[in-house]
Amino acid sequence: MSASLFPDGYVETRARYRSFVEKHVIPAEGALGREDDDAFRLIAALQQQAREAGLWAPHMPASVGGTGEGFLYYACMNEAIGRSYWAQLVFGCQAPDAGNAEILHLLGTPAQKEQFLEPLIAGRARSFFSMTEPDVAGSDPRLLRTRAVVDGDDWVVDGLKWFSTGAEGSSFGIVFAITDPDADTYERGTMILVPTDTPGLEVVRPLSVMGHEGRAWNTHCEVRYSGVRVPLANTLGGRGDAFRIAQQRLGPGRIHHVMRWLGQMQRAFDLMCAYSLGREAFGGPLADKQTVQNWIADSAAGIQACRLLTMDTARKIDEGSEARVEVSMLKFYAAGVLNDVIDRAIQVHGARGLTDETPLAQMALHARAGRIYDGPDEVHRMVVARRVLKSYSAGDGWQFT
DSSP states (O other): OOGGGSOTTHHHHHHHHHHHIIIIIGGGHHHHHTOSHHHHHHHHHHHHHHHHTTOSOTTSBGGGTOOBOOHHHHHHHHHHHTTSTTHHHHTTOOTTHHHHHHHHHHHOOHHHIIIIIHHHHHTSOOEEEEOOOTTSOTTOGGGOOOEEEEETTEEEEEEEEEEEETOTTOSEEEEEEESOTTSOGGGSEEEEEEETTSTTEEEEEEOOBTTBOOOGGGOEEEEEEEEEEEEGGGEESSTTOHHHHHHHHHHHHHHHHHHHHHHHHHHHHHHHHHHHHHOEETTEEGGGSHHHHHHHHHHHHHHHHHHHHHHHHHHHHHTTOOOHHHHHHHHHHHHHHHHHHHHHHHHHHGGGGGSTTSSHHHHHHHHHHTTTTTSOHHHHHHHHHHHHHHHHHTTOOOOOO
């Protein structure tokens, strides 16, 4: 990508991330993928190297212990970080911690920042975001059933959540609970900070997702809250603000995912092109076959479209816009491109692409989930269409800026 799209220095810094990922993270992917005690120790060692290299926490500003300079900066860096699934952990910017850190930075009280944010950014703690529930549609938070009631100076939380990513081994979670069921629809919920050692909080099980259960940072957990009591001072933002905060948190979180996907797309594309040039069948290299050429051309166009849309959305967020339409548009479009590019790369590799001889099979596993988490494609399409049609109904039309 042309350096002119970025402020001075971004491309050079991205090259440092790319070099670190290629030199230290990608060669260790096999060991990290085993998610055993050795993997834990290796992660810790790589994290220390990242700190020493000045590459730690690129999603957060230097004023709170990170090295970031905003969303456009982070988007640029994630083209390198996203090349390996494990690199986000190495640089301390993994989901859901990154999104939780951002919302704590924006809305946390000084005491909350000291207790929860500082250890999170420093890498001394992990966190989870507890919103989705097994008995209601996760795409419609108006249906949530987990309740929190005031008792003296405390909240008492009861309910069942799942897909609370990373809850196993975390220090705390941000819990979306209904606190005022009779209030206006979008003023019924409150975000509450809950330490995981609080009596009544039970991590029931990690869910097996497409045959993969994961461990610690990589689990999607079912979490039960049975009379969980925490101080009212653990309210994040204001009472009744959960829906607004969820949008503040999930919007940036969605673009974080897409930023990393750019790296995954590019790596799959690199593998597809290199293999098609070197592999021969039916009298010549695969690269000479029209179908493969079509896959390469379509992938190149899709990746570049995603990249430009990501940069445009990141700029708007840096300028203070919620960019809600742009985030939704980007989320479903990029998820489709990601899956298409990886699938084409697997097809070019043939049976080899299904094995763990290449990273493509694991990339496909994680990519498929991208069409569902943080809002399924269909919901984001609905958001975009409604906003566009609303502007036409008002007689304004829709302007792409």
